[in-house]
Amino acid sequence: MLDTWHHLLGGFLTAATPINLLWAFVGCALGTAIGVLPGLGPAVTVAMLLPITAQVEPTASMIFFAGIYYGAMYGGSTTSILLNTPGETGTMVTALEGFKMARHGRAGAALATSAIGSFVAGTVATVLVTLFAPLVAEFAVKLGPPEYFCMMLLAFATVSAVLGQSTLRGLTALFLGLAAGLIGMDQISGQVRYTGGIPEFMDGIEVVLIAVGLFAVGEVLYNALYEGRSPADLNTLNRVHMTGEEWRRSWPAWLRGTLLGFPFGTIPAGGSEIPTFLSYATEKKLSRHREEFGTVGAIEGVAGPEAANNSAVTATLVPLLTLGIPTSVTAAILLSALQNYGIQAGPQLFETSSGLVWALIASLYIGNVMLLILNLPLVGLWVKLLKIPRAQLYAGILIFATVGVYGMRQSSFDLFVMYGIGLLGVMMRRFDFPVAPVIVGMILGPLAEAQMRNALSIGEGRWSVFIERPMSATLLAILALVLVLPRVLKWRASRRARGEEAVAAR
Amino acid sequence: MAHSSFSVRSQTLIGVGALGVAGALIYGALSIASDAGYAGVGPNFLPWLVAVALLACGAGLLWEARRGGFRQLEQPSGAERGDWRAMAWVSAGVLANAALLTTLGFVLSCALCFALAVRGLRASEGRPAGGPRQTLLDAVTGLLIAAPVFWLFTKLLAINLPGLTASGWL
Numbered sequence: 249m250l251d252t253w254h255h256l257l258g259g260f261l262t263a264a265t266p267i268n269l270l271w272a273f274v275g276c277a278l279g280t281a282i283g284v285l286p287g288l289g290p291a292v293t294v295a296m297l298l299p300i301t302a303q304v305e306p307t308a309s310m311i312f313f314a315g316i317y318y319g320a321m322y323g324g325s326t327t328s329i330l331l332n333t334p335g336e337t338g339t340m341v342t343a344l345e346g347f348k349m350a351r352h353g354r355a356g357a358a359l360a361t362s363a364i365g366s367f368v369a370g371t372v373a374t375v376l377v378t379l380f381a382p383l384v385a386e387f388a389v390k391l392g393p394p395e396y397f398c399m400m401l402l403a404f405a406t407v408s409a410v411l412g413q414s415t416l417r418g419l420t421a422l423f424l425g426l427a428a429g430l431i432g433m434d435q436i437s438g439q440v441r442y443t444g445g446i447p448e449f450m451d452g453i454e455v456v457l458i459a460v461g462l463f464a465v466g467e468v469l470y471n472a473l474y475e476g477r478s479p480a481d482l483n484t485l486n487r488v489h490m491t492g493e494e495w496r497r498s499w500p501a502w503l504r505g506t507l508l509g510f511p512f513g514t515i516p517a518g519g520s521e522i523p524t525f526l527s528y529a530t531e532k533k534l535s536r537h538r539e540e541f542g543t544v545g546a547i548e549g550v551a552g553p554e555a556a557n558n559s560a561v562t563a564t565l566v567p568l569l570t571l572g573i574p575t576s577v578t579a580a581i582l583l584s585a586l587q588n589y590g591i592q593a594g595p596q597l598f599e600t601s602s603g604l605v606w607a608l609i610a611s612l613y614i615g616n617v618m619l620l621i622l623n624l625p626l627v628g629l630w631v632k633l634l635k636i637p638r639a640q641l642y643a644g645i646l647i648f649a650t651v652g653v654y655g656m657r658q659s660s661f662d663l664f665v666m667y668g669i670g671l672l673g674v675m676m677r678r679f680d681f682p683v684a685p686v687i688v689g690m691i692l693g694p695l696a697e698a699q700m701r702n703a704l705s706i707g708e709g710r711w712s713v714f715i716e717r718p719m720s721a722t723l724l725a726i727l728a729l730v731l732v733l734p735r736v737l738k739w740r741a742s743r744r745a746r747g748e749e750a751v752a753a754r
Numbered sequence: 755m756a757h758s759s760f761s762v763r764s765q766t767l768i769g770v771g772a773l774g775v776a777g778a779l780i781y782g783a784l785s786i787a788s789d790a791g792y793a794g795v796g797p798n799f800l801p802w803l804v805a806v807a808l809l810a811c812g813a814g815l816l817w818e819a820r821r822g823g824f825r826q827l828e829q830p831s832g833a834e835r836g837d838w839r840a841m842a843w844v845s846a847g848v849l850a851n852a853a854l855l856t857t858l859g860f861v862l863s864c865a866l867c868f869a870l871a872v873r874g875l876r877a878s879e880g881r882p883a884g885g886p887r888q889t890l891l892d893a894v895t896g897l898l899i900a901a902p903v904f905w906l907f908t909k910l911l912a913i914n915l916p917g918l919t920a921s922g923w924l
Contacts, residue, residue, distance in 0.1 A: 303912045413826040416818065420772055420811040426804045427779055439797035442782045465848065468871070472840040474832030476878030639875035643847070644899050646871055647864045650851060651903060654860075655913040663852030667845070678759050679768060680828045697800045704795050 252382055259606030263614055268311055271304075272611050275312040276618045279319020284327050284630045287467050287645055290320035291577040291687070294585070295459035296652030301588040307604045311611040313585060314565075317578050318370060318615065321520075321558050322623045325362040326630055329355060329550070330483045338520035338561065341528045341553040348545030350483035360490045361498045361547050362554040363623040368499075369506040369555035370616040373562035376510055378609055381598075385570040388595035393702035394714050398723035399573055400696040405727055406515075408685040417681045425689025428453055435698050448661045455584045456656045458690055459577075461666045462683050464649040466673020468642045473674065480638075485631055488624055498551040501531050505555030512556075513563025515575065520560040527556035562612065569597055569605055572695070577684050580691045757834045765824055769816030776812050779805035843874025843883075859918030861900045868896030 262268060282288040294313045301309055324339035329346035342362060349358040408418035431442045432452025443449035490498065505527045512523040531552040532541050540546035564579045572593035574580035586593050591601055598605055623630070653666050676683055707713025715721045758764065783805050786798040818824050847870030855863045869892040877883045884892070901924075907913045908922065918924050 299907075299913045300911050413828055414824065416811060416814045417824070420808070420815065423804050423808045423811060424775070426800070427775065427808065430801055430804065434797040437797045439787060441786055441797065441801060442779075444782075468875075469841060469844055470832070472844045472871075472874050472878045473836040473838070474830070476833070476837055476840060476875070477880060478832055639872045639879065640895060642875050643844075643868045643871035643896075646844075646848060646851070646867055647896075647900055647903060650855070650860070650864055650867070651907055651913070651915065654855060655907065655915060658914050658916075660852055660855055663855065664849070667848045667852065670848070675768065678830050679765070679824065680759070680830060693800075701795055701799075 252378060255382075255602060255606045256378060256610060258603070259608070259610035260613075262307060262603060262607035263311065263610040268308055268607065268611065269614070271308045271312040272315050272615050273618055275315020276319040276615050276622060279316035279321075280323035280619065280622055280630055281633060282316070283320035283323020283325075284633050285323075285636070285641065286327060286331070287464075287471070287642055289463060289578075290317045291581050292459050292463035293320070294578060294581045295456045296464070296648055298454075298456045298581070298585055298588065299652060299655035301585055306586075306589045306591060306601075307607050309585065310582070310604060310608050311615075313582055314608060314611060315615050315618075317582070318558065318561055318612070319619055319622075321561050322363060322366050322619045323630060325366070325550075325554055325557075326359060326623070326627060327634065329358045329362065330485065330631060331480060331634060332483075338524060338557040339554075340521070341524040342550055342557070344528065345541065345545045345547075345549030347483070348543065349547065349550065350545070352544045353486065354545065354547075355483050356486045356488040357490050357494050357547060358545070358550050359485075359627055360488045360624065361494065361551045363488075363620060363627070364490075365498065365502040365505065365551045365555040366558040366623075367616050367620040368502045369509065369558040370562055370619075371613065372503075372506045373510055373513075373559040374609065374612040374616065377562060377565055377612070381566050381570055381605075381609070384566060385595045385598040388570050391571075391595075391719065392717070393699045393706060394717050394720040395723060396571070396573075397696060397699040397703050398714065398720045398727065399571065400692055400699065402723060402727050402730065403573055403575065403688065403692060404685075404696070405731055407688045408682070409731060413680060417679075418685055421676065421681050421683065422685035422689045425458075425686035426693040428458060428686070429690040429693030435694055436701055446661075448657075448659055451657075453665075453690075454653075454656050454662070455581060455687070455691055456652050457662055457666055458669060459581060459687060460649045460652050461669025462673040462676070462686065464645050464652075465666055465670030466677065468645055469670050470674045470677055471638075471642050474678075482634055485628060488627055494547050497537070497547050501527075501548040501551035502555040504530060504534075505552040505557075506559040508552075509556035509559030510563045513560035513575065514566045520557045520576070523556040523560050524553040527552040565608075565612075569593060569608075570595055572597075574688065574691065577687050580688050584691050757829055758836065759827065759830055760823055762819060762823065765819035766816065769812055769814075769819050772808060772812030772815055774812075776805050776808035779808060837878045840874040840878035843877065844871045847871035847874070856916045859924060860904045860915040861897065861924055862918060864900035864903075865893055865896030868899065869893045872896075 263272065279290060282290065282293045293316055321338060325342045325346065328339040328343035329350050332343050332347040346358045346362065349355065404422055408422035409415045431449050433440055433450065440450065508527050508530065509520065509523040528549055531548040532538065535541065535546055535548050537546055541549055564575045567573045567575050568579045568583060572583065574583045583593055649666065650663065653662050703713055714724060779801060783798055783801040786801055788796050788798045847867040850870060851863050851867035854866065869889060872892050873883045904915060908915050
């Protein structure tokens with residue numbers, strides 16, 4: 249405990265140097281901006297900025313990237329409330345009630361409860377990260393390759409098969425990502441795979457390329473193709489202020505949302521979609537103003553999900569830092585940023601790069617304060633961003649995409665590949681394929697392969713190594729449960745529905 | 755006319771496309787040496803696994819497409835039909851940028867890309883794409899975005915981006 253305190257103080261000393269404070273501030277401001285703007289998310293923004301890892305030192309750039317990540321969550325809610333087009337998936341639920349509130353002249357209260365709720369949740373979640381991450385790391389040191397491999401399998405399964413509409417399309421996306429990860433030199437044997445004789449492919453495909461292609465170029469192309477005539481109307485902003493009554497209704501929702509969101513961030517369940525929906529359902533059930541939900545907009549329905557969202561986002565740092573396993577797309581890209589520095593995320597990180605880890609955690613406390621200031625008194629500034637005409641905004645995104653992709657490897661060839669991946673992105677979006685499995689598969693695939701082959705050499709070639717060790721057997725059991733349980737529930741529900749139909753028909 | 759994402763033909767094509775990728779993966783896997791590690795798991799193990807899995811996925815997609823369409827398909831946002839002319843302008847911008855970046859330098863090439871793309875995007879909204887005056891304005895807007903970005907990334911962050919001249923400003 250005392251140890252943690254010492255480390256955290258040290259972290260604050262590093263994070264509070266003027267240069268690191270500046271990085272944190274720029275990250276938070278940029279994150280808020282891209283959160284507010286439609287078309288760009290934190291994952292693709294961090295991806296576009298990955299080239300800076302060649303120049304900027306690791307601590308500063310991780311503070312910067314983390315600022316973008318949670319800044320986007322603050323900013324995303326502003327767009328959800330005022331424009332009803334959620335900037336991020338995590339703020340989808342905020343749009344449900346927030347937009348209704350804004351329609352009825354309570355935009356200010358909705359913005360206030362989401363900003364303060366984000367602050368409360370972000371701070372509480374950071375405290376939880378501070379307390380739990382070292383414990384998890386201590387425990388994780390004992391895990392071997394078989395356990396890691398099973399955890400990665402679990403991450404693959406949840407991101408592709410459990411979330412999203414269709415398991416088949418999720419798996420297709422996952423295997424596409426895994427295939428992309430195969431290109432280049434094999435980590436263990438040095439064997440060259442799938443380069444097709446193209447020298448550019450020797451070092452593998454950069455994740456920047458895939459992320460920017462799918463998310464940025466794909467988004468721009470999709471917009472040109474299909475979204476030109478989609479109407480967008482902006483709610484008017486009024487004074488950002490909450491009455492005493494609104495405070496009283498908000499704070500229990502914040503706390504419930506925080507507690508709900510945190511565990512979901514730590515498990516590979518695809519980030520913040522599930523906890524925000526759960527929080528919304530909880531608030532709706534518990535509220536004494538249920539008639540406001542879906543009509544004039546209930547403040548609890550904004551406060552809870554917003555808190556859950558930020559709490560989950562912060563919690564993704566626990567598995568990322570202690571196990572090296574990303575549980576969201578942005579976390580996956582943060583992982584590849586660490587890889588660019590040759591830093592291996594995992595339990596050893598708390599020993600080998602303890603300075604970086606604790607500075608990062610300390611910067612979360614600082615960043616949340618910055619974001620509260622950026623998003624409460626200054627919210628009017630960000631709203632102006634929504635006035636940028638759509639055509640110019642999306643065309644501008646292409647310029648930034650070029651910086652990210654070309655800046656990474658100085659190769660024009662990559663720019664052509666980026667366009668191809670953009671087309672793939674349009675198709676995937678049009679036919680409802682999830683995109684997250686591609687990114688997670690691509691980044692985690694090579695790591696999982698290495699762990700699997702190491703595990704097999706530990707087991708002297710026997711596959712039974714995965715079930716002989718208690719931890720990995722448990723993980724495999726959880727994996728089976730995760731895959732089977734939703735199907736059983738669905739089957740039972742459909743059987744019951746059919747049973748009722750039969751009764752009704754009688 | 756039904757929404758284009760429910761068309762049997764395009765869904766079939768996607769299934770076939772997935773099968774094609776799987777085929778390419780199998781072809782590639784054939785040429786990876788199998789210097790087997792433990793339990794026959796060498797560098798060609800995962801390629802084969804992914805190839806076969808993708809083959810199965812492709813077959814599944816094809817089956818769904820021919821038998822009533824993709825399951826649990828959520829209707830995507832936006833128009834029912836694509837605006838292919840707008841798409842062509844934006845594509846031209848991206849591809850021209852890819853082809854000309856190293857010759858024209860970052861600033862000019864990106865300004866060109868911006869002007870082409872903004873034209874397409876504006877057309878997609880049903881607004882006139884604009885005459886020479888508007889085109890000039892778009893090009894200048896592109897320059898005003900691309901130039902500061904270029905300076906920021908090359909001067910401040912020392913990222914290598916191509917310039918037209920050696921001065922470092924253009």
